[in-house]
Amino acid sequence: MHIPDGLMAPLVAAAGWLVAVAVLAFATRRVNRDLDDRRVPLMAVLAAGIFVAQMLNFPVGAGTTGHLVGAALAAMLLGPWGGMAVMMVILTIQCLLFGDGGMTALGLNFVNMGLIGCLVGHYVHRAFPEKYRIPGAFAAAWLAVFLGSLACALELSGSYMLSGGSFGIAPAIALPAMTVYHAIIGVGEALITTGVLAYLGQVAPEMLRMSRKVPGSPAAAGEVRTDG
Amino acid sequence: MVERRSLLAIAGILVAFAAGLVLFFIFSAPYGDGLERTMEHGGVEEPEPVYHAPLDYGDSYAVALVMGIVGFAIVLGSAFLVGKAFGKRGR
Incomplete structure (x- = not known):
């Protein structure tokens, strides 16, 4: 879903940059306030993991492939603002180093995959009770991709x-x-x-508790706050 | 503890990537993604980029594997620096 240069109307691309800069300014403040230093290695590993996962396209039929976007996963583990920071790092390196997504469309790519993916992923997942965490993650991840693609379609149409x-x-x-x-x-x-998430729930459940602020969990204390 | 887990996660991700890349070249390499297919339906060819990136993901397993590892390392370092730069007041 990486939009290349020259596909969108300049006005639409400029609007994407405007929204992306404003959201990232806010996200940076929230990360600055909330991100515990001990979470930085997790953030870095998650970003790098999502980068390589995005390289692996899987066939979905009709001669089409898809790949993990990863924004919902990042938001579930780091909160929406930490997730957005991770997505912006990934999208910027994909664009600048590998030509995956256009420079002029970087703002729109962030809006579609980072902003929408992280907000939808985080808040839809959070809306499900703890015992439905896995079905909630499924719904949140699907909706994050679907709404991101809908936004992209509207941008294409608007252009x-x-x-x-x-x-x-x-x-x-x-x-x-x-x-x-x-x-x-x-x-x-x-x-x-x-x-x-199911794997992490088995091998490192504290990582999931950190992002959901389970009351009384020592692991949650002083970690990323994801209260919106 | 976090550092050890991070190292294990890095190793796990790279192994999964190396294995997944094989499946990618077997099953998916010639096909476009959802946006590329939509562009085909609309009769739109990918326009000339305004910026030419120095690298690409490559067309062979070996090149894609190397590029994946290069990208992994750069994203890892960049995200770490971003986290350190912007997350420091949260300590």
């Missing part, structure tokens, strides 16, 4: 209409294609996310 067809893709094509493909890709995202 098309604003530019009279010079940029973007006609809404009649962009909306159904993006959402149908990513509804399927989202299942892969949800399976991987729940698999990782």
Whole structure:
């Protein structure tokens, strides 16, 4: 779902940058306030792991592939603002070093994958009670990808209409294609996310407790606050 | 403890990546992702980038593996520095 240069209308791309800068300024303040120094290695390993996971495309049928976005997973483990910081690092390196996603579209790529992915992933997951943590993660991860793709489709459509067809893709094509493909890709995202969380629940359950602030848990004290 | 877990996680991720990359080249390499397929449906070809990146993920297993490890290391270092720079007041 990495948008390349020249696909979106300049006005839409500029709006993406504007939103991304404003959100990142806020996220940076929250990370500055909330991120415990001891969580930094986890944040770094998670970012690097998501980077390599994004390189592995899996087939979803009809000659199409998908890959993990990882924003929901990052938000579930680090909170939405820490997750956004991780996603921005990944997207920036993918863009600057590997040409994956355009420079002019970096703001939109952050909005679609980082901002929407982390907010949806975090708050939908949190809405589920503790005993439904895994089904909640599945729903949150799927919805994060689906809503991110819907946003991308709206940006493509908006670009098309604003530019009279010079940029973007006609809404009649962009909306159904993006959402149908990513509804399927989202299942892969949800399976991987729940698999990782289930694994962590077995081998390092304190990592999950840290992000959910279980009252009385010593591991939760002084760690990342994810209260919005 | 966190450091040991981090090292184990790094090793685990790299092993999983090396194994997953094989499956990628077997099953997925020639296909586009959801956005690329949507662009095909819309008759849109990927425009010329305004910025040319110095690296790419490569078309062979060996190159992709090396690029994955290079990217892993750079993201690991960058995220660590970002965390240290912006997270320090949370101590």
